Amino acid sequence: MTDTTPTREKPIVALFATCLVDLFRPNVGLATVRLLEQAGFAVEVPQQQTCCGQPAYNSGDDDRAAALARQVIRQFERYSYVVVPSGSCAGTIITHYPELLRGDKEWQDAAYRLAERTWELTRFLTEVSGQQTEVPAEYAGRITYHDSCSGLRELNIRQQPRTLLSAVKGLELVEMEERDTCCGFGGTFCIKYPEISERMVSNKVEAIRQTGAETLLAGDLGCLMNMAGRMQRLNVPVRAYHVAEVLAGMTDVPAIGEEENR
Amino acid sequence: MQFSPQQFKPQARAALQDQDLQQALSRAKSGFIDKRRVAVEAFDDFEALRERGKRIRNHALEHMDIYLERLEAQVQAAGGHVHWAEDAEQARAIILELCHKASAKRVTKSKTMVGEEIGINEAMEADGLEVVETDLGEYIIQLAEEPPSHIIAPAIHKTRQQITELFDRYHHRGELKKKLREIPELVNEAREVLREKFLTADVGITGANFLIAETGSIALVTNEGNADLTHTLPRMHISISGIDKVVPTLEDASTLLRLLARSATGQEMSTYTTFVNGPRRDGDPDGPDEFHLVLLDNGRTRMLQGQFREMLRCIRCGACMNHCPVYAAVGGHAYGWVYPGPMGSVLTPLIVGLDKTRDLPHACTLNGRCASVCPVKIPLPKLLRQLRSEQYREGLMDSRNRLGLAFWGFFATRPRLYHTAAGLAIRVLHALSRGRGRFRRLPMAAGWTGSRDLPAPSRRTFQQVWKQQSKERGR
Numbered sequence: 001m002t003d004t005t006p007t008r009e010k011p012i013v014a015l016f017a018t019c020l021v022d023l024f025r026p027n028v029g030l031a032t033v034r035l036l037e038q039a040g041f042a043v044e045v046p047q048q049q050t051c052c053g054q055p056a057y058n059s060g061d062d063d064r065a066a067a068l069a070r071q072v073i074r075q076f077e078r079y080s081y082v083v084v085p086s087g088s089c090a091g092t093i094i095t096h097y098p099e100l101l102r103g104d105k106e107w108q109d110a111a112y113r114l115a116e117r118t119w120e121l122t123r124f125l126t127e128v129s130g131q132q133t134e135v136p137a138e139y140a141g142r143i144t145y146h147d148s149c150s151g152l153r154e155l156n157i158r159q160q161p162r163t164l165l166s167a168v169k170g171l172e173l174v175e176m177e178e179r180d181t182c183c184g185f186g187g188t189f190c191i192k193y194p195e196i197s198e199r200m201v202s203n204k205v206e207a208i209r210q211t212g213a214e215t216l217l218a219g220d221l222g223c224l225m226n227m228a229g230r231m232q233r234l235n236v237p238v239r240a241y242h243v244a245e246v247l248a249g250m251t252d253v254p255a256i257g258e259e260e261n262r
Numbered sequence: 263m264q265f266s267p268q269q270f271k272p273q274a275r276a277a278l279q280d281q282d283l284q285q286a287l288s289r290a291k292s293g294f295i296d297k298r299r300v301a302v303e304a305f306d307d308f309e310a311l312r313e314r315g316k317r318i319r320n321h322a323l324e325h326m327d328i329y330l331e332r333l334e335a336q337v338q339a340a341g342g343h344v345h346w347a348e349d350a351e352q353a354r355a356i357i358l359e360l361c362h363k364a365s366a367k368r369v370t371k372s373k374t375m376v377g378e379e380i381g382i383n384e385a386m387e388a389d390g391l392e393v394v395e396t397d398l399g400e401y402i403i404q405l406a407e408e409p410p411s412h413i414i415a416p417a418i419h420k421t422r423q424q425i426t427e428l429f430d431r432y433h434h435r436g437e438l439k440k441k442l443r444e445i446p447e448l449v450n451e452a453r454e455v456l457r458e459k460f461l462t463a464d465v466g467i468t469g470a471n472f473l474i475a476e477t478g479s480i481a482l483v484t485n486e487g488n489a490d491l492t493h494t495l496p497r498m499h500i501s502i503s504g505i506d507k508v509v510p511t512l513e514d515a516s517t518l519l520r521l522l523a524r525s526a527t528g529q530e531m532s533t534y535t536t537f538v539n540g541p542r543r544d545g546d547p548d549g550p551d552e553f554h555l556v557l558l559d560n561g562r563t564r565m566l567q568g569q570f571r572e573m574l575r576c577i578r579c580g581a582c583m584n585h586c587p588v589y590a591a592v593g594g595h596a597y598g599w600v601y602p603g604p605m606g607s608v609l610t611p612l613i614v615g616l617d618k619t620r621d622l623p624h625a626c627t628l629n630g631r632c633a634s635v636c637p638v639k640i641p642l643p644k645l646l647r648q649l650r651s652e653q654y655r656e657g658l659m660d661s662r663n664r665l666g667l668a669f670w671g672f673f674a675t676r677p678r679l680y681h682t683a684a685g686l687a688i689r690v691l692h693a694l695s696r697g698r699g700r701f702r703r704l705p706m707a708a709g710w711t712g713s714r715d716l717p718a719p720s721r722r723t724f725q726q727v728w729k730q731q732s733k734e735r736g737r
């Protein structure tokens with residue numbers, strides 16, 4: 001990280017880190033920054049960002065969700081690119097903010113403008129930056145990839161992470177059965193209906209185990225925490241990383257939920 | 263029909279513990295999904311067909327009044343009768359009266375979900391009628407005295423062993439030694455029992471897959487041919503349908519039938535597709551003397567006017583539940599009423615009221631797989647979200663969740679405070695984890711840690727790390 005090129009010549013990307021990355025796994029945010037910088041962008045992180053509002057939106061608390069949507073729009077509207085290392089938070093901004101703010105024409109227009117400039121990370125790297133062939137990372141081992149639902153069905157993210165991963169040296173991708181079936185996270189769902197969620201994540205863990213992969217990757221920290229937590233409870237020895245960490249070559253930290261090196 | 267959507271949570275819990283149910287569900291799941299996928303891939307541009315189906319249904323709903331009037335006129339012209347029922351009670355009363363008029367003792371029925379919606383079986387039985395379900399799955403659950411658990415495969419929750427036991431008890435007085443019989447053997451036995459019922463029934467009741475305004479026909483599809491025996495053999499045929507099933511033309515119906523079979527069972531066409539036009543005419547070799555069409559509203563015109571209209575496009579194929587991971591985990595009975603899975607979680611609250619169905623809109627991860635396979639593109643996750651906001655507005659959310667949201671929202675909308683508080687909380691949690699990287703148990707997160715470990719946060723938040731790095735790098 002000794003980039004000394006003057007940033008004014010580079011296009012600027014604003015990073016929306018997401019609340020889960022901020023609270024639980026800063027490494028995903030740092031990895032995202034590194035990937036964006038490697039792709040030739042200067043990264044800014046607006047300090048006032050908190051959460052995209054999904055917990056409120058998915059609970060039917062539209063007023064609170066709209067307040068957060070306006071807050072995000074205010075903080076990010078001046079950027080040409082906003083990148084999010086999460087399909088579900090990016091999906092909220094891109095597909096749901098305009099719907100959520102439909103009662104107010106001005107805000108809805110602002111939501112549309114932000115939606116046009118907001119990108120899920122892997123999609124940004126493959127479709128905008130065009131740097132996908134020069135990923136220098138290495139990761140020795142067999143991995144399997146879980147397609148998180150919002151990214152998959154709201155933003156059509158399926159091939160992008162695989163394209164990026166195919167350039168990682170030493171990495172072998174083994175697809176799991178039902179790779180596009182929900183892992184049972186669902187935000188507050190996993191707390192409100194823990195038994196159902198447990199069954200869903202257990203099915204998912206079984207599918208992961210069947211691949212023989214040593215590492216599980218995905219593009220959403222919520223799903224990853226859910227699957228990693230279940231695997232650890234069941235003593236399934238598969239490590240879990242966010243796809244950005246592998247792409248950026250930043251897997252020198254403990255995997256999700258793993259003991260810290262002492 | 264049992265009514266217990268309020269009990270979703272305990273019912274779901276019980277379903278997860280039920281080994282027979284779990285066995286039956288896991289066997290059924292991939293079958294439906296694979297068959298649909300093969301059928302969809304074999305069809306040239308299924309996506310365009312879905313779009314056409316959606317447009318046909320939207321048009322029909324937009325002009326429902328006109329098409330229903332035309333339907334009524336055409337049914338009458340063919341010698342049939344049309345009855346309008348505003349709610350379940352009226353529909354039951356109409357049907358019972360028709361049965362009395364026909365001096366009926368025995369009534370055969372082919373599968374009708376609207377029949378379940380109005381609870382017609384219980385009403386007829388209480389009235390002293392013998393009611394016989396003739397769809398094999400419906401027949402099985404009638405013997406088991408259970409409601410259907412799926413809208414096209416009502417006995418999907420039953421294992422072969424359970425069916426063997428049921429047939430033994432009802433057909434052989436429990437004297438059979440075999441614990442597990444072959445499927446063809448069971449089917450033939452049911453067929454034999456039902457044949458006599460078909461031939462001696464006084465009234466036959468069917469549903470309707472579509473109502474065709476242009477011709478006054480009702481379309482009926484089955485894979486067993488039981489609907490045809492139900493409506494041609496007795497003296498009177500009563501068809502019950504929701505008013506939403508009307509489509510303008512035969513051409514429209516044929517487009518929708520192509521969508522229906524592929525989405526439901528992965529077939530190009532159901533084995534039997536019949537268009538019924540009124541009673542027997544002079545010179546017809548068979549058919550009933552009387553034909554009655556009972557058209558049920560039961561909340562549908564109300565749905566038509568509001569933000570849930572799109573739900574009325576539903577053609578009852580069951581693809582949404584076949585692809586729903588929650589349905590796959592708990593089965594249909596957990597939902598507590600006629601319509602399970604995603605479509606049921608939207609429809610049930612709209613028919614019976616949000617206050618009695620608090621869990622249904624929430625028992626979903628919003629993963630969107632249902633909408634991606636819906637043949638008429640109903641945005642089910644969006645409708646479920648809308649129901650959640652109605653619940654929230656009406657104060658139907660439990661106070662714990664409401665408080666939790668308010669607490670979180672208070673901080674999330676005050677960034678400075680949020681980051682200070684988050685930084686502190688993270689530091690405390692990290693210290694509590696003592697370098698183990700995760701929590702096995704955490705009292706305030708018991709919903710999470712009951713079944714999985716909770717990854718512990720790092721020492722600092724991303725924002726804190728970023729700030730420090732920026733300072734060091736002079737960003």
